[in-house]
Amino acid sequence: MRSRRSATAGPRPLDAADRAVKPAAFDYLRPGSVDEAVAQLARHGGDAKILAGGQSLVPLLNFRIVRPSVLVDINRLTALDFIEAHGDGLRIGALARHHTLETSLLVRERFPALAAAMRHVAHLAIRNRGTIGGSLSHADPAAELPMMALLLDAEIWTSGGRHAADGFFLGPLTTTLAEDELVTEIALPTLRPNTGWGFEEFSMRHGDFALAAVATTLTAADGKISEARLGTAGVGETPLRLRAVEAMLVGEPFTPELAAEAARLARAAVDPPSDLRASADYRRHLVAALMERALNDAWARAR
């Protein structure tokens, strides 16, 4: 037990308890290039973990839920920290921080739904550190970025090649990435002209993970919906695209009644979990309410 000290006493020497850290011991590597990082990952196999923003990994380390023997810190790979125009689409480096996505003029102009979604990711201090590559690799089912990648038909480029976002997320915290594969950049293809968007999220407090979130784009042509995309987060083991509801909307003239019908179908299409924060039925209710709003917003913006 520590003895009591007077407020005026000088600094107390560190004891063993002070020196103990929360995570299990690990070796720390800081590669200077993508090739070096991949070589280090390959050398240590499943024992190594990439450290990007650390906003998901460090809590897992502190609780000793993960105990890698090696951390490969990629924060020196500054070539992966970029946002660039690519045709009318965008290329985003894996180390682009959430707050950079939120405030980038290019993102706001070309993918305003993405900029809007970023404001719902945690708190500013976390958004200053968290990276797009980390969020997609971590694959939290309630996270905004995986849903947006799926909605926007993103391509996820890695040291091993290209993954379509559709099919990348296999389950909670599980993707198709190999143990020694490093996400390097994300490509967002051009949206068609006259495409509007909607984003809605409900969480217990601002900055919490979503109980349910939805995102949608609608493209207008000749007064009808020519393309529809509907995504959800927090209501399944992975983010979802509601393809059957999208197909029902295409070719139809938009009406508020059609949005309400699509929202009812969206509610029936999801199979959310029940947990301490919300029942499955409440989450289904949220999907319907949020989707109806998002579809009306998307159509208003499409025109």
Ligand SMILES: Cc1cc2nc3c(=O)[nH]c(=O)nc-3n(C[C@H](O)[C@H](O)[C@H](O)COP(=O)(O)OP(=O)(O)OC[C@H]3O[C@@H](n4cnc5c(N)ncnc54)[C@H](O)[C@@H]3O)c2cc1C
């Ligand atoms: C209090 C709190 C609230 C949060 N709320 C939200 C929220 O509302 N919405 C949300 O989406 N997120 C939320 N987060 C998580 C945050 O967005 C994280 O920043 C993000 O999920 C992970 O990004 P990172 O760069 O911090 O990754 P890290 O924590 O460094 O890594 C996460 C995982 O991805 C792997 N990884 C990282 N980069 C790569 C790469 N380039 N290639 C391959 N694998 C890689 C790591 O090895 C690790 O397994 C919250 C976090 C905290 C602490």
